[in-house]
Amino acid sequence: MICLLAAQLHQLDQRSMMHGISTIELMGNAAKGIYEVMRDKHLMKRVMIICGAGNNGGDGLALAALYHESFEQVRVLYVAKQAPISEAARYYYKLCENQNLLIHGGADVVRHLQQDYDVIIDGLFGIGLSRDVDEPYASVIEAVNRSPQTILAIDLPSGINSDDGKVKGSAVKADLTVTFVASKPGHWLYPGYLYSKEVLVKEIGIPRSWIEAVCPALHVIDEADLKKLLPIRHSHSHKGSYGKLLGIGGSQEMTGAILMAGEAAIRSGCGMCTLAVPEHMQPSVPLYLPEFMSIGLPQEGMTISKAAAQYLQPRLAAYDVIFCGCGGGRSDSYTDLVRIVLDSKMACVIDGDGIYALQYLREELLMRDQIVVTPHVKEMTYLIDQSIDEIIEDPLHAADCFCERYPNAVLVLKSERPLIAYKQERYLCAWGNHALAKGGSGDVLCGLIASFIGQGLDPFHAAILGCGIHAYTAHLIIQDCNARSVLPHEISAYLKYSFTSLETG
Ligand SMILES: NC(=O)C1=CN([C@@H]2O[C@H](COP(=O)(O)OP(=O)(O)OC[C@H]3O[C@@H](n4cnc5c(N)ncnc54)[C@H](O)[C@@H]3O)[C@@H](O)[C@H]2O)[C@@H](O)CC1
């Protein structure tokens, strides 16, 4: 699903006008779209529509006029101090005025919300919100949020910034948002997504070809994307057809990470998986899964030694994809291992401690393609010159910085809404839930991405599919068991159900 910026939507609006599609017509179509949703969701009840002076309010006024044709019980609470700004919104205002549908909000505006309505429709602000919400709007928004009725937002919950999801002062908490033309980044980014429980997109008469010609600011991964990307399995195939993977990691303190990554890789369809671990860990590898092969890396005491990189380097060429970082530890010896992986030019996924090592290998990373880097926000600070707060505040900007600095690398910026970035493309995954908020979930993700590269996807699409399957599985698994209790390796065990659901659904 694509997301467009407010400026891109305004350009489409302008283009429509130049081609004789009037704003009155677009507004009328927007109203019809909301009407259809209300009908489908059984919301044709007593309705109050709250309207501001912009075209978002215009959509609300058009809806009131349309709704009134079939149902008596609709009122418009017109909150703005001035008349509607655009000619189109004034047109629908007049219709509502003629039908006596308007209530004008004065000092006691909130009182009107305490009347008997079943549904409140929020048409205060949409993509035109340009500053923090103040009075009387803030009080109206608070009253809406206190009310027990179903809340349907037109285009965006009022108070949410369309392009980045920030709350401008205060914002409506909608049960449902009906948006037009395309979704907006503000529906999906934090904290905006908390204000839009469900988002439905409606066409309003702008030609599809114009919309498709716009470069989207963001894609939200949907089931169709996963189905399209899932590598095909052929009967005329063998283990070599689906990728030979090498995972490099594990340490005395973090034995499990590389095992969990390897398990995810095998359970998502890779052909063979070898784990290179410190010698002392090697016996535990086949005990975890007998399908694993292993390499014991030379160690000094209980950690890998300087000799490990030299030992492994000539062996790398035997594999198709390398994943590293998972529990590898933070040492010069491990940094040397990451260096030989970068120097090898082989397709790779770098996670966890591998990303820690990358802060000393930024020049090598600059030269690389065929690479996916999967930092969480703290690890992202090792790669770009931004603080954790800056990255959380504006993850799209952080992703832009990464892509400018490392133009051929794929980024997976992990959070509850992971962001996948490569060159100009930005994808977001919205299925995940707190079942994944547990040490080890990132290792599972790393194994998935490596596995999909092994099965023939390029690193960018492997990252999209890996993040998608990871979160989609978390979404399915909590229908069977409580999210608190899900273990990361159980996500791997559950993959069989998510693949079946995608293959047969
Ligand atoms: N192509 C499209 O996407 C279409 C969009 N339409 C609707 O038009 C909306 C955009 O309309 P507008 O651009 O008129 O903008 P909005 O209706 O979103 O509201 C902005 C208006 O409120 C004022 N304003 C902004 N921030 C404010 C604040 N904090 N406090 C008080 N006033 C504030 C602005 O000066 C402007 O007049 C969309 O969200 C959508 O609902 C539809 O009418 C049809 C076509």
Ligand SMILES: Nc1ncnc2c1ncn2[C@@H]1O[C@H](COP(=O)(O)OP(=O)(O)O)[C@@H](O)[C@H]1O
């Ligand atoms: N609350 C959440 N909702 C959705 N996904 C989450 C949540 N918390 C964590 N995740 C996902 O779980 C993974 C955690 O990775 P990471 O922090 O690297 O953990 P670890 O290295 O311990 O495995 C990431 O893919 C992240 O997107």
Ligand SMILES: [K+]
């Ligand atoms: K709104």
